[in-house]
Amino acid sequence: MAFNKFVVSPLLALPRPAKRLVVVSLDLVLALVSVWGAFYLRIDQTGLPLLQQKYVYLLAPLLAFPLFVRFGLYRAIFRYTGLAALATTAKAVGVYALLFFLALLWFKWDGVPRSVGLIQPILFLLLVGTSRALARFWLAGWSGKAAHAAGRMLIYGAGEAGVQTASALGVARQFVLLGFIDDDPKKAGRSINGVGIMQPVDVPDAVERMGVTDILLAMPTLDRARRNEIIASLRALPVHVRTLPGMGDLASGRVSVQDFQELDVEDLLGRPPVPPDSTLLARNLAGKVVLVTGAGGSIGSELCRQIILERPRQLVLLDHNEFGLYSIHQELEGLCAEQQHPVELVPLIASVGNFGRLREVCKVYRPATVYHAAAYKHVPLVECNPSEGVLNNVFGTLNTARAAMESSVAHFVLVSTDKAVRPTNVMGATKRMAELVLQALAASPTVRFHLPDGTQSTEVANNTLFAMVRFGNVLGSSGSVVPLFRKQLRAGGPLTVTHEEVTRYFMTIPEAAQLVLQAGAMAHGGDVFVLDMGQPVKIMDLARRMAQLSGLSVRDESNPAGDIEIKVVGLRPGEKLYEELLIGENPEGTAHPRIMKAHEDFVAWPQLAPVLVEMRLAATQNDEAVMKKILTQLVHGYAPPSKSHSAI
Structure with missing residues (x-):
């Protein structure tokens, strides 16, 4: 114990260069010891070197050190030394043995038998190999003593x-x-x-x-x-x-x-993702300029990862969140280098609420395809901030679509949500309004936009194919229950579920992003695509599954001695028990087994445009009553709660 305390522990505390120096010194000493052992075994000599034997004592360390450096023996971590490291050591000593023996044959030093050239490398290999093995078990054992088996x-x-x-x-x-x-x-x-x-x-x-x-x-x-x-x-x-x-x-x-x-989230989902159609993926991406709004978000960032793999000429990343944009830009630079994809990445800080900035971006970079993923998505937050939800989700979409039209963008794809179907919350209603805007634009060969002062712009020709892709929750996103449940499991519970019967459609982020890209490639203009999300999952079942796979039993009436409780906390403002993907009936199939096309009614642009002027004015004045009145009139199934949840 004293040896461990006064020798081993200080050694482990040394900086890495000092540890490497200790190992080099040990190897040099072992080289000298093995030379002495070879002379002892061959001619029974135990004293100081005689005649020209001193040259052998010089040759051994001078030959061993550069060879060991060349073979990378001093880059290894002793406590992780395994069979591969020992095999490398044997190779290094093997090369050393050959050169050492040839040197003795060449110089023919007095008092040095040639058999020393065979005995010494064998002893050297045994000593070095033993030192590595002892260090591995000794140091590993010492470092593990403080952490008893968990x-x-x-x-x-x-x-x-x-x-x-x-x-x-x-x-x-x-x-x-x-x-x-x-x-x-x-x-x-x-x-x-x-x-x-x-x-x-x-x-x-x-x-x-x-x-x-x-x-x-x-x-x-x-x-x-x-x-x-x-x-x-x-x-x-x-x-x-x-x-x-x-x-x-x-x-x-x-x-x-x-x-x-x-x-991972695929394990929790319990079903295999559908493999993507590579032809559809590449259709609107390969060799093109692509713009992604909301590039730093959960869906936007995954869209960027998938787009990079299709080798666009340029990928423009747009987000108003500086850190999110920085993070995805750094990650994509590494991905491009790793995949050796010569894709030009352009990170732009911008808000979709700023039409002038969006128009400048589209005119400068001339994207062929735009994926509009920027949105406020968290139901309770948007319910408390309805004006911001309207300005960002509705008019942010309108601004981006208008900038795309004025720059003759070929394809524009909106990332929508199942919460847009018969919504009970402002977030879902604003996403359906965004869909209505694009449907109206898609049906208009030319469009006059209303300016903030109430006047109309010049007529804009519409050469852009608009499409919307509607899907449910994605596992692992910032708003998903999976990260929340994992955090609650680490804290010892309880797991919080809003209602025992609440169900949701789930999909993994990569699968959702791939399907968005493929659906956009199938668009003909004004299409509302719906992703087949499989069977809906009860959140209560998901909570139980995660608890069980964490080795915990659920504490309830039938098992009062369980490890963790699942607590029902009540539905949040605007939350539904069940989500839907279709407003109408009879969805149409497509070439992809997981992508369907919905047939949804919409309002023509001449009728919709003046209502949007009224809605923008209400949003800028934070007139919640007028905003919700317009949403109720235009969004099928939306019925705002009698009690307002606005934060202001």
């Missing part, structure tokens, strides 16, 4: 990723590895480094008998359908289910405990 783990997958994971567990000492699980019956009953392999059917018994707390999915290449089956089979067990990152993240060859992740 759990008892089974690894699902006895392949390469599982073996790497087992090695990381041995180093970190945060988990006790109790066994492997594998679907291959040929592996059942065998072991890896003394740890047994069991079949999936044996897992429930093993969890109870061994006191398992965690199961790690170490199968990064497994297809989604089989992965979902495995997760479903583990859901009823009182264990925390975790996962490893994808194979791309494992390319470094080392897995650490920090790589263990919560199950």
Whole structure:
């Protein structure tokens, strides 16, 4: 204990250059010791060098040091040293042995038997290899003493990723590895480094008998359908289910405990995403100038990631949120470099409420395709700030569409929402109004816009194809319940659900973005596309699923001793129990199995334009009554609550 306290601990506290110097010094000493050992074994010499033997003592360290540097032995972290690092050490010493033996043959120094050239490298390899192995177990053990095992783990997958994971567990000492699980019956009953392999059917018994707390999915290449089956089979067990990152993240060859992740949103969704149609994806993107508004948001940023993969000539990122724009711009620069895509990225700080700025952007960069994702989306916030919701969602869309028309943008796609269908809140009503604006523009070969002073602009020819894509909630977005539930799980609960029967359509962010891009490519003008979101999910069921997959039992009347409570807090202002995707009936199919076309009524532009003038005036004056009256008249199914939730 005293040795650990006064020697090992100070060594671990040294800066990395100092640690590297210690390792270099150790290797040089071992080179000299192995030379002495070779002379002792060959001619029984224990004293100082005789004749020209001193040259051998000089040759060994001078030859070993540059070779070890060249092979990267001093870049390794001792506590993570494994078979790969030991193999590299053997290769370095092998090259050293060849050069050392040839040097002795060439110089023929007096008093130096040629057999020393064979004995010394063998001793050197044994000493260096032993020093690395001892350091690995010693330092790893010392660093892990402070952190007692936090759990008892089974690894699902006895392949390469599982073996790497087992090695990381041995180093970190945060988990006790109790066994492997594998679907291959040929592996059942065998072991890896003394740890047994069991079949999936044996897992429930093993969890109870061994006191398992965690199961790690170490199968990064497994297809989604089989992965979902495995997760479903583990859901009823009182264990925390975790996962490893994808194979791309494992390319470094080392897995650490920090790589263990919560199950991703696709696992929680429980269905495989539909693979994209590459032809549709590239149609309006490849080699073109593309503009994305709201580029720093959840959907906007994912649209940008997907667009980059289709190799546009230029991607213009527009957002009024400086940090969000900075973050996505930095990420896309890295993605372009990684994928070697020569895409010019243009980050622009701008608000869709500023028509002059939007017109300037469109005239300077001349985008061929615009994806309008900028919007206020959080239902309770927009309910408390209706004028801002109207100005941003309705007139921000109108400003962007007008700028696109004046610059002859070929395609304009609005990212809409299922909350636009028979809305009970201002947010949904403003998104439906945005759809109505685009539908009216799409049906007009020429358009006169009303200016802020009430006069009309000159007539603008409409050469732009407008389309809207309507879908439900995306898992993992800033407003999704998934991040909220994870935060509440980490805090020990309770999980808050607004109503026991509330249901929502869910889709992953990448899938939603891909479908938006594909739907926009199928537009003919004025299309309202609806994404097939699969079956709606009860939020209560999602909360229970997340709790169970975190190894927690739900505390309720039937299980008062459960780990975590699910609390019903009541519907928020403007919130519905069920969301819909269609206003009308009989949606029309398209070439894509997950994309349908809705047939929705709209108001022609000559009738809509003067109403928009009245609505803009009401919004700038924060006249909530007039705004909601207009929304009630134009948006089918909208009925504002009798009590106002406005913050002002």
